[in-house]
Amino acid sequence: MDKLIIRGGRALSGTVRVSGAKNAALPLMAACLLIDEPLRLSNLPRLADIATMGDLLNHHGASITLEGAVGAEALDGQPSGRSLLLTARRIADSTAPYDIVRKMRASILVLGPILAREGQARVSLPGGCAIGTRPIDLHLKGLKALGADVDLSAGYVTARAPKGGLIGNRVVFPKVSVGATENLMMAACLARGETLLENAAREPEVVDLGRCLQAMGARIEGLGTDRIEIAGQTTLNGADHLCMADRIEAGSYAVAAAITGGDVMLAGADPAAMEAVITMLREAGVGIEVKADGLRVFRDGPLQPITLVTQPYPGFPTDMQAQMMALMCVASGASVITEAIFENRFMHVQELARMGADITANGATATVRGVERLTGAPVMATDLRASMGLALAGLAAKGVTEVHRLYHLDRGYERIEEKLLALGADVERVAA
Ligand SMILES: CC(=O)N[C@H]1[C@@H](OP(=O)(O)OP(=O)(O)OC[C@H]2O[C@@H](n3ccc(=O)[nH]c3=O)[C@H](O)[C@@H]2O)O[C@H](CO)[C@@H](O)[C@@H]1O
Numbered sequence: 377m378d379k380l381i382i383r384g385g386r387a388l389s390g391t392v393r394v395s396g397a398k399n400a401a402l403p404l405m406a407a408c409l410l411i412d413e414p415l416r417l418s419n420l421p422r423l424a425d426i427a428t429m430g431d432l433l434n435h436h437g438a439s440i441t442l443e444g445a446v447g448a449e450a451l452d453g454q455p456s457g458r459s460l461l462l463t464a465r466r467i468a469d470s471t472a473p474y475d476i477v478r479k480m481r482a483s484i485l486v487l488g489p490i491l492a493r494e495g496q497a498r499v500s501l502p503g504g505c506a507i508g509t510r511p512i513d514l515h516l517k518g519l520k521a522l523g524a525d526v527d528l529s530a531g532y533v534t535a536r537a538p539k540g541g542l543i544g545n546r547v548v549f550p551k552v553s554v555g556a557t558e559n560l561m562m563a564a565c566l567a568r569g570e571t572l573l574e575n576a577a578r579e580p581e582v583v584d585l586g587r588c589l590q591a592m593g594a595r596i597e598g599l600g601t602d603r604i605e606i607a608g609q610t611t612l613n614g615a616d617h618l619c620m621a622d623r624i625e626a627g628s629y630a631v632a633a634a635i636t637g638g639d640v641m642l643a644g645a646d647p648a649a650m651e652a653v654i655t656m657l658r659e660a661g662v663g664i665e666v667k668a669d670g671l672r673v674f675r676d677g678p679l680q681p682i683t684l685v686t687q688p689y690p691g692f693p694t695d696m697q698a699q700m701m702a703l704m705c706v707a708s709g710a711s712v713i714t715e716a717i718f719e720n721r722f723m724h725v726q727e728l729a730r731m732g733a734d735i736t737a738n739g740a741t742a743t744v745r746g747v748e749r750l751t752g753a754p755v756m757a758t759d760l761r762a763s764m765g766l767a768l769a770g771l772a773a774k775g776v777t778e779v780h781r782l783y784h785l786d787r788g789y790e791r792i793e794e795k796l797l798a799l800g801a802d803v804e805r806v807a808a
């Protein structure tokens with residue numbers, strides 16, 4: 377198990393290229409199961425989760441060919457990610473087994489496509505995880521509305537479409553869910569008739585998936601709104617699609633610049649997808665300039681405290697909450713941060729406290745009183761963004777911080793130590 381050793385205190389500067397978005401790439405990859413023709417996806421990040429999704433798709437019978445492996449050398453305005461050709465000529469096995477699903481909750485995204493194409497699918501229940509219980513009831517209710525018969529037993533969900541396939545319908549989500557919207561959108565593309573998704577997720581990753589489905593011939597309207605209409609078709613075709621830039625990775629490096637009092641260019645960042653984060657950083661006194669190829673983020677004054685509540689898009693993303701909390705640990709005043717999406721997403725609080733942060737968490741709300749300086753410590757977190765929050769705190773802290781369980785960061789941050797090193801951070805990955 378690798379760990380990241382950070383000697384804090386260096387102001388970061390230079391350019392970092394933003395990778396393709398993990399949370400867009402995973403559903404995009406699952407979409408290959410809808411078609412028997414090749415789907416070419418470019419700008420995919422090199423991450424553990426992408427490999428896990430690749431394993432799952434292989435298991436279902438898809439072949440995956442690596443077409444280009446452009447690495448750190450391509451920091452010249454071109455997408456730095458990889459291009460994969462995914463081809464699911466047939467679904468060899470319609471069961472997503474526990475051994476793969478337990479590694480990654482996003483595995484549930486194969487349910488909609490396989491059910492729609494094969495008429496039946498069996499997926500291991502993903503279970504809870506560090507940040508909350510994360511049920512899949514909304515996915516299942518939606519699929520039932522399209523006529524599926526759903527059975528839960530022995531840790532698996534088995535879904536069967538009616539004879540002749542899924543049937544389009546109106547689905548009203550009682551709560552906004554990114555994954556349920558994506559699963560339903562994919563399933564509805566191959567359903568008979570029209571589907572209307574109401575209170576749908578508006579996240580840019582949902583829009584990216586929708587655009588890819590459109591390139592595959594799907595008829596979808598209302599992307600980016602909470603009302604998505606899909607006219608089902610019997611088949612879709614192969615397509616080429618460029619995965620969007622990772623707004624959460626970009627936001628995390630923006631915090632790295634801010635917390636170290638640095639000046640960093642986030643090449644390839646999409647400001648349109650990051651409005652809530654940009655607004656909050658500006659409120660905190662961080663300088664942000666929108667440039668032709670991304671964002672310049674810098675700080676030369678004190679950090680101001682903020683009041684933040686996580687919300688579905690276009691609100692402030694829960695996936696940036698831990699990083700923002702790390703930043704507020706060194707602001708001049710008290711910030712109030714409320715986590716309104718996941719019930720257990722404050723695991724970083726205790727670890728930040730070990731670095732000298734002054735935080736009181738009460739239910740879903742944490743009060744963060746800024747301190748002059750954090751101090752390095754060995755820390756570990758139980759999820760991806762909490763780990764990033766600790767790494768960011770370590771960049772600003774006095775002394776040495778060791779972030780253990782680096783595999784969490786490797787799920788969502790491509791070549792993290794290389795990128796930080798290039799910005800002048802003193803970081804090192806060591807095998808623990
Ligand atoms: C791979 C991926 O894209 N992951 C993102 C996705 O996760 P994911 O798609 O799992 O998150 P959801 O948007 O579904 O979850 C939002 C809320 O709805 C609840 N819920 C969800 C489904 C369901 O069937 N029933 C239910 O109650 C969840 O417990 C949570 O409280 O969106 C989250 C919210 O932006 C992000 O934090 C994750 O990084």
Ligand SMILES: C=C(OP(=O)(O)O)C(=O)O
Nearest residue numbers: 399481482695760761788
């Ligand atoms: C929670 C996250 O991912 P996942 O939904 O894959 O667990 C995340 O990206 O922060």
